[in-house]
Amino acid sequence: MSLPHAILTALLERPSSGLELTRRFDRSIGYFWSATHQQIYRELGRLERSGRIRALESARPARGRKKEYEVLPAGRAELTGWVSGREDPKPVRDxxxxxxxxxxxxxxxxxxxxxxxxxxxxxxxxxxxxxxxxxxxxxxxxxxxxxxxxxxxxxxxxxxxxxxxxxxxxxxxxxxxxxxxxxxxxxxxxxxxxxxx
Amino acid sequence: MSLPHAILTALLERPSSGLELTRRFDRSIGYFWSATHQQIYRELGRLERSGRIRALESARPARGRKKEYEVLPAGRAELTGWVSGREDPKPVRDxxxxxxxxxxxxxxxxxxxxxxxxxxxxxxxxxxxxxxxxxxxxxxxxxxxxxxxxxxxxxxxxxxxxxxxxxxxxxxxxxxxxxxxxxxxxxxxxxxxxxxx
DNA sequence: ACACTTTATGCAATCAGTTGCACAAAGTGT
DNA sequence: ACACTTTGTGCAACTGATTGCATAAAGTGT
Structure with missing residues (x-):
């Protein structure tokens, strides 16, 4: 359940479109939580539907049209809660x-x-x-x-x-x-x- | 796709029943590839159906009856092939x-x-x-x-x-x-x- | 005989992640 | 005008792992 939080973190650092996020995941954040663009788009959709992020108004929604997202207060709250929670380290699987x-x-x-x-x-x-x-x-x-x-x-x-x-x-x-x-x-x-x- | 190979390794070291395997996974092998008993039973079923392992004849199959498995030549071949193959390390996800x-x-x-x-x-x-x-x-x-x-x-x-x-x-x-x-x-x-x- | 616990096997639903493909718009070369 | 490439978004199917529950037999205490 970490992908949405990884995305929220990235969007807080800088509002981005799906593809921009994908590229940023290939660098910094993705070093510790990798994700493909398909995963990211799907998760962006979920986060938007649940009111944690929203698309910046600028571009009317259409396929192939760049769509930038920013984090809403509910998203920041969600992230804060996750950071201060507990989660055991997963057993090694190598x-x-x-x-x-x-x-x-x-x-x-x-x-x-x-x-x-x-x-x-x-x-x-x-x-x-x-x-x-x-x-x-x-x-x-x-x-x-x-x-x-x-x-x-x-x-x-x-x-x-x-x-x-x-x-x-x-x-x-x-x-x-x-x-x-x-x-x-x-x-x-x-x-x-x-x-x- | 490592669980079946983990099971084959364990069974080669010693033929076991599902529950015995589960316990052994809580110790040695499971330190590097953990699995629940449900995963193990399902995988044992698959491995048996595909002719890589077989149940020792002793006990007639019935629910709640102990059922021990041993590795067949096809299973050993499968494992040998897997060991000598290539597989990139997965990116960290922590x-x-x-x-x-x-x-x-x-x-x-x-x-x-x-x-x-x-x-x-x-x-x-x-x-x-x-x-x-x-x-x-x-x-x-x-x-x-x-x-x-x-x-x-x-x-x-x-x-x-x-x-x-x-x-x-x-x-x-x-x-x-x-x-x-x-x-x-x-x-x-x-x-x-x-x-x- | 009866309830209770332990040992053992297993199904079904769900979830996260991966793979493969499709679609749309905008730019580039001829 | 046309084909080709790049950029960007997205669905659908599948696979592996997890969670929750169901079943069955054997042993234990009263």
């Missing part, structure tokens, strides 16, 4: 880890290649995040006013750092996994003595 | 991060409490994982034969360590987030000079 577990049973054929591929993807994502950090969250970047970062700046930076920490974790773990499985399949390590070091 | 982003817009009221709550949950999960590691993956534990850990042991250990690394990352990030938002709401930090260190 197909790669599952596949490694299956590989322990049916054999790890071709797994190192897949690990390398994932490593490259996570390295790329990490680089993207650190670029954003360097651009938006270093001393002197435009988001920092003369009084230093605002509360909002600090929160946004924290969110970005969660992404960075997460990607770094995967990069490190995948590197270690490659060290262990890569060498193992290529040349089985000489087993240590039964009770030795 | 409601907590989204809520922090929303908090940057509508205010972070009550957020520190929620962060503390999540911190406690992740610390608990981390402790659970490290317990398992101490029990199953230290020199001398029963899974290690006289020749040291097998390839399968090493893979399973890697999967567990991914869980450990992940939880550790959250514990550290949440601690840092609390340090920043906790103090920030209580007493705004004195801003550094505009161009200072």
């Amino acid at each position: 197909p790669l880890l599952l596949r490694m577990r299956a590989a322990a049973v049916v054999g790890a054929d071709g797994l190192p290649d897949e690990l390398r591929r994932h490593l490259a993807l996570h390295e790329r994502q990490l680089a993207e995040y650190t670029d954003i950090e360097a651009r938006d969250f270093t001393r002197g970047a435009e988001v920092s006013g003369p009084d230093g970062p605002t509360e909002a700046d600090r929160l946004r930076h924290l969110v970005l750092r969660a992404g960075i920490d997460l990607e770094r974790m995967w990069v490190e773990w995948l590197s270690e996994a490659l060290r262990e499985t890569g060498t193992a399949t290529a040349a089985p390590a000489a087993p240590a003595g039964p009770d030795g070091v | 409601p907590l991060l989204l809520r922090m982003r929303a908090a940057a817009v509508v205010g972070a009221d009550g957020l520190p409490d929620e962060l503390r709550r999540h911190l406690a949950l992740h610390e608990r999960q981390l402790a659970e994982y490290t317990d398992i590691e101490a029990r199953d993956f230290t020199r001398g534990a029963e899974v290690s034969g006289p020749d040291g850990p097998t390839e399968a042991d090493r893979l399973r250990h890697l999967v567990l360590r991914a869980g450990i690394d992940l939880e550790r990352m959250w514990v550290e990030w949440l601690s840092e987030a609390l340090r920043e938002t906790g103090t920030a709401t209580a007493a705004p930090a004195a801003p550094a000079g505009p161009d200072g260190v």
